Amino acid sequence: MFKKTLLATAILASLTVHAAQARTFQVGMGDPMDSDQGALAQRFAELVEQYSDGEMTVDLFPGGQLGPETGMIQDTRIGSLDMAFIGVGNLTPYAPKLGALTMPYSLRSHADAVKATTGPLAQRWNDIAKEEAGVKIISWLYSNFRYLTNSDRPVRNLEDLQGLKVRVPQNEMMLATYEAWGANPISMSWPEVFTALQQGVVDGQDNPYIVNYTMKFHEVQDYLTEVHHQYSLQPLVMGVRTYDALSEEERRIIDRAGIDAQLYALQFQLTGAVTAREGMEAEGVEVSTLEDEDEWIRIAQEEVWPAFYDKIGGQEAFEEFQSILGY
Known part of the structure; x- marks a missing residue:
């Protein structure tokens, strides 16, 4: 009995230490959870926890709980907020070259939006966001x-x-x-x-x-x-100083979850838009x-x-x- 008690105590202590070591990231959102922002955010949170075997978790703060986008981008830049969804238009004051994505009729189809935010073009915008705004684009939300x-x-x-x-x-x-x-x-x-x-x-x-x-x-x-x-493109961004402070493995998990959640959110948008139109x-x-x-x-x-x-x-x-x- 004494040995069983010691074993149970050891397991409990191990779990407690594991929980204490888990890294939690806060994500600010302007929209409610029943939105396309919410769809990407929830999927991202699930994937981060899954890919890290529970060692990394994500707390979501929808509906502007952490303030307007203009405030949240400042908080991510200085590192007081881990991540936030920011419309591209609200990023352009800090990274004007991103304004190419908001020029009227610069993107004229869903295919344009996807091509502009994947591959070499995605790298171009990410480099601009990091150099000019001090944020890294983790995932792109396609809001139609x-x-x-x-x-x-x-x-x-x-x-x-x-x-x-x-x-x-x-x-x-x-x-x-x-x-x-x-x-x-x-x-x-x-x-x-x-x-x-x-x-x-x-x-x-x-x-x-x-x-x-x-x-x-x-x-x-x-x-x-x-x-x-x-x-409407609403990237999920993380401050460069926050991202760079992560371990290589943590960065890999965040990057992978961001890409996979992005693909999920695109499908959600395409089907959700049809439902929303029918509802209206x-x-x-x-x-x-x-x-x-x-x-x-x-x-x-x-x-x-x-x-x-x-x-x-x-x-x-x-x-x-x-x-x-x-x-």
């Missing part, structure tokens, strides 16, 4: 195109868009784009959007299907138009496609692109990026 919604009228062409008050993020490029198309863009932080739509401060906004549906915009928006001007239509939202999208593209290329070449690394670099995508 930012489709335009509004409560005023169906938008099927540029004429329908004229004068429409559209909320846009605090992003100079998106403001310039909607202005070039003849809309009245209004910059507004994310927490204010639903109330602004509800009260008629703005007529509309743009976001991917899943975001539109999970945020219940169908309750205050009657129309949706599939505009393919910007593919069932709630009475009228979905339209553009009759003249070539004209939207022409205006973007001729009026918006030239104004931002210098801010994203130059015209030559951007044209090289476009040629790789086949444009």
Whole structure:
């Protein structure tokens, strides 16, 4: 009996030491758990724990619990937060060359988005993020195109868009784009959007299907138009100083889990967008496609692109990026 007691005590002590040595990473999220951010985050957490045999765990903080994206990126850069989901547009103030991914119509299909974030191009953006913003891109979240919604009228062409008050993020490029198309863009932080739509401060906004549906915009928006001007990419980033402080094995596990979760999230997005569209239509939202999208593209290329070449690394670099995508 005494030997059995000693054995049990030893096992318990071993488990206690193992638990104490387990490394826990905190991940900040702006969106709720029932979103595509949540899908990638949960899968990433599962894979990290699996690949590390439980020696590494991930705690998720959804719904802006750790603050807005602008604050979370600062926290990851200085190392007070391990990881966070940050929209590419919110990374560009720190790494302007990433703005190539947000230029209107720089990505025009799901295939473009995947090609731009895998292989040599993925390495290009990661090098820029590390050198300029001090963060490493662990995984890319594909959130689909930012489709335009509004409560005023169906938008099927540029004429329908004229004068429409559209909320846009605090992003100079998106403001310039909607202005070039003849809309009245209004910059507004994310927490204010639903109330602004509800009260008629703005007529509309743009976001991917899943975001539109999970945020219940169908309750205050009657129309949706599939505009393919910007593919919403939300990388999961880790501060370079945090990443470099990990052991080689820990870095390998984080990298592997990030890539595998990225593939999982892409499939989730493609199927989830269909479900979200069906849900919005069932709630009475009228979905339209553009009759003249070539004209939207022409205006973007001729009026918006030239104004931002210098801010994203130059015209030559951007044209090289476009040629790789086949444009």
